[in-house]
Amino acid sequence: MRLIQVFSVIGLMTLAVAGVGCSPGAPAPSDSGEVTVPPPPPPIPPTPAVDPAPQVPTPASVTPPAPAQSPTTPAPAPAMTPVTEEPANLIANASFVTWDEGQHVPRHWTMGFGFSLDDMPFKLEPIEDPTYDDGHAVRQTWLASDEALAFQRVFGQTIEGLEPNTGYRLDVVAHNESKNVIIISAFEMEDYETGRVGTGTATERLNLEAAVITPSTGLVTYTGSFITNDSGTVKLGARVRGEDPELPCSVIWDSWTLRAVD
Numbered sequence: 220m221r222l223i224q225v226f227s228v229i230g231l232m233t234l235a236v237a238g239v240g241c242s243p244g245a246p247a248p249s250d251s252g253e254v255t256v257p258p259p260p261p262p263i264p265p266t267p268a269v270d271p272a273p274q275v276p277t278p279a280s281v282t283p284p285a286p287a288q289s290p291t292t293p294a295p296a297p298a299m300t301p302v303t304e305e306p307a308n309l310i311a312n313a314s315f316v317t318w319d320e321g322q323h324v325p326r327h328w329t330m331g332f333g334f335s336l337d338d339m340p341f342k343l344e345p346i347e348d349p350t351y352d353d354g355h356a357v358r359q360t361w362l363a364s365d366e367a368l369a370f371q372r373v374f375g376q377t378i379e380g381l382e383p384n385t386g387y388r389l390d391v392v393a394h395n396e397s398k399n400v401i402i403i404s405a406f407e408m409e410d411y412e413t414g415r416v417g418t419g420t421a422t423e424r425l426n427l428e429a430a431v432i433t434p435s436t437g438l439v440t441y442t443g444s445f446i447t448n449d450s451g452t453v454k455l456g457a458r459v460r461g462e463d464p465e466l467p468c469s470v471i472w473d474s475w476t477l478r479a480v481d
């Protein structure tokens with residue numbers, strides 16, 4: 220027995236020595252004392268000497284030459300849907316949304332210059348209703364004719380910064396509840412602050428009847444146009460036409476829009 224054990228130990232040592240240099244995963248002896256050794260890896264066939272393949276660029280790496288363009292050829296424009304941008308509305312608070320506290324007229328609008336509240340020939344009342352653009356409108360009620368009034372005293376707005384000798388279009392959305400015709404005129408003003416009218420005769424200063432507001436049963440868009448004279452400051456104002464209008468009468472103003480015409 221002892222001899223067998225000694226030989227076994229020697230055999231193991233021999234195998235251990237023979238295993239030096241092997242990978243750590245060298246096989247361990249099995250319980251039966253036999254050692255299983257994995258077969259050697261098959262020999263790697265020598266790589267045949269092959270001439271390197273010619274360097275052919277792949278299609279993806281080929282950069283096509285840029286097309287020849289003459290210096291005068293404009294670059295192609297990107298495909299876009301043309302957008303015509305409408306000029307801005309030149310009237311402030313055009314939809315009658317903003318009223319300053321304690322005021323009897325919407326912000327940026329004027330009326331009754333020089334009158335007291337008691338003797339003013341017209342009055343304004345705000346209307347808040349989703350029927351109207353931006354949910355706001357204003358009802359102007361005439362208690363007396365304002366046809367003979369100086370133009371700066373009638374209801375309207377003075378617009379500064381207009382181009383002289385330029386066409387402008389006025390679109391007014393309104394409901395003329397009366398049986399009278401209301402005229403919106405454009406009138407050249409010399410000065411916004413003082414309300415002085417422009418130079419020249421009244422006829423020369425009055426550009427036109429910018430819009431004619433005929434009686435209606437609901438909201439209607441009334442359109443007119445005018446060409447400025449020399450002044451860049453114009454007042455748009457509304458007056459009842461006729462010497463003997465049916466009074467009182469009223470018009471609901473929903474929005475006024477003034478834009479330059481190309």
Ligand SMILES: [Ca+2]
Nearest residue numbers: 314352355473
């Ligand atoms: Ca409105």
